[in-house]
Structure formats: structure tokens, C-alpha cells
Amino acid sequence: MRTGGAPWNSGGMDGVTRGLRDGAAAGSTGGVRNGGADDGLFALPTVEPAPGAVHLPGYLDPAAQRELLDACRAWARPPAGLRTVRMPGGGEMSVRQVCLGWHWYPYGYARTVVDGDGAPVKPFPAWLGEWARRAVEGAYGNGSCAVQYDIALVNFYDETARMGMHRDRDERSDAPVVSFSLGDTCVFRFGNTEGRGRPWTDIELRGGDAFVFGGPSRLAHHGVPRVRPGTAPPEPELRGRVNVTVRAR
Ligand SMILES: O=C(O)CCC(=O)C(=O)O
Numbered sequence: 001m002r003t004g005g006a007p008w009n010s011g012g013m014d015g016v017t018r019g020l021r022d023g024a025a026a027g028s029t030g031g032v033r034n035g036g037a038d039d040g041l042f043a044l045p046t047v048e049p050a051p052g053a054v055h056l057p058g059y060l061d062p063a064a065q066r067e068l069l070d071a072c073r074a075w076a077r078p079p080a081g082l083r084t085v086r087m088p089g090g091g092e093m094s095v096r097q098v099c100l101g102w103h104w105y106p107y108g109y110a111r112t113v114v115d116g117d118g119a120p121v122k123p124f125p126a127w128l129g130e131w132a133r134r135a136v137e138g139a140y141g142n143g144s145c146a147v148q149y150d151i152a153l154v155n156f157y158d159e160t161a162r163m164g165m166h167r168d169r170d171e172r173s174d175a176p177v178v179s180f181s182l183g184d185t186c187v188f189r190f191g192n193t194e195g196r197g198r199p200w201t202d203i204e205l206r207g208g209d210a211f212v213f214g215g216p217s218r219l220a221h222h223g224v225p226r227v228r229p230g231t232a233p234p235e236p237e238l239r240g241r242v243n244v245t246v247r248a249r
């Protein structure tokens with residue numbers, strides 16, 4: 001990644017909207033919400049709960065959310081579709097998941113669905129990598145991101161699903177993880193690199209939000225203690241929550 005001076009080395013971002021503004025200056029196409037100076041959305045504050053961890057509220061406009069959701073629904077179909085993840089201890093994750101590019105299983109990556117139907121994992125689309133790079137530029141606001149993203153984990157949450165505190169540590173790359181949220185609002189708990197416990201910051205991630213965590217926060221613990229049923233925006237229509245994390249292997 002070429003991002004010039006990292007914001008966490010220079011005392012953080014000066015001004016809560018800087019990341020969005022710089023993202024807009026970098027130019028974007030499609031429905032990424034920071035793509036225009038006249039959309040009146042610069043008022044949405046960018047929040048940095050920890051160095052290198054940046055919340056971009058309202059990042060995807062409704063058309064982009066629709067595009068991503070339609071793609072998620074197609075990816076969820078078999079073969080190599082949505083599955084329940086079984087943990088080595090015998091438990092099951094309440095979130096159901098489908099992977100693109102590389103198949104994640106506890107705890108590693110494979111090219112086939114080794115803990116499911118055995119089919120080859122679906123390809124990672126170039127456009128999603130571009131969305132992720134643009135979000136990184138929006139978050140850090142200093143130069144272009146050249147990361148070759150090649151993995152996406154798509155998580156489907158019903159109203160009772162949650163995700164325990166964990167680290168995304170099965171990737172060899174230290175590239176920032178980029179998360180896009182659709183549908184219901186959730187409480188996203190962003191903790192620290194030391195352990196699963198406090199200190200942490202609870203953030204409401206809404207449909208359309210992006211969240212980037214890299215640099216000193218790349219291996220921070222995080223989780224989703226609850227989803228707030230019925231809080232999804234009217235468009236695109238979705239019952240529950242979908243989260244897409246884009247990563248580099
Ligand atoms: O659903 C989220 O917002 C987080 C998902 C997550 O942490 C993961 O897939 O590793």
C-alpha cells in the first residue's frame with residue numbers, strides 16, 4: 001500500500017471529516033457516497049476509535065448497497081454457497097458465511113470449501129477490490145492504496161446472530177481489512193490487540209457504512225455483540241444484516 005505518511009504516525013487525522021473529503025478528492029465512480037462534493041454528506045463524522053481504525057458512516061449510497069446486496073445473494077447460492085461454520089471445539093457460528101477468492105475455515109484459507117461441499121471457492125471480483133482500495137483512501141486520506149485485495153468473507157446475520165471477539169489473523173498480508181455493512185444496524189465492538197477484554201469501543205454500524213482497520217489496529221480484537229432487528233434502511237430491502245470484509249491474503 002502506498003499511503004505516504006500513515007495518519008497514526010502523525011497524531012491522527014486532523015478533523016473528523018478529512019478522510020471523507022480526501023476520498024472525494026481522489027475521485028470515485030459508482031455509488032460510493034464520498035464521490036461527490038455536492039451530496040451534502042460531509043457532515044457525517046468519520047470516527048477513529050483506535051489508531052488505524054476508521055469508521056466511514058454512510059459510505060455506500062443506496063444504489064451501491066443494492067449492487068452489493070444483489071451480488072451477496074448470488075454468491076450465497078450453491079455450489080460453494082452459504083454455509084454454517086463449525087468451530088474446532090464443536091460449536092457452530094451463528095453467522096452464516098460465504099467466501100470469495102479464498103475460502104476461510106477455522107483456522108486457515110483454502111481454494112475449495114474444505115468444510116462444506118468441497119466446491120472451488122467463487123472468484124473474488126475486481127470491482128470489490130477497487131471499492132476496498134477506495135475506502136482505504138477515504139479512511140486514511142493520504143495517497144493511493146495499491147493493495148491487491150483477493151479475499152472477501154460475506155457474513156449473514158439474522159436477528160439473534162452475533163460474532164464473538166476475535167482477531168482476523170489468518171492472512172499473511174498486513175493490508176487493512178475493509179468492512180462494508182448492509183441492512184440492520186449492529187453494535188460493532190472494537191477492542192485492542194492485547195486480548196478479548198477491555199478497553200473497547202462500541203460503534204453502531206449501519207447499512208451503508210464502511211469500516212477500515214489497518215496499521216496498529218490490523219490485529220485488534222473485534223466482534224458483533226448484537227444486531228438491532230428492524231433497523232435496516234428502507235432501500236435496499238433486507239431483513240437482517242450482511243457484512244462483507246475484504247482482505248488481502
Ligand atoms: O460483521 C462484522 O461487522 C464483522 C465481521 C468480522 O469480524 C469478520 O468477518 O471477521
Ligand SMILES: [Fe+2]
Pocket residue numbers: 166167168222
Ligand atoms: Fe473479524
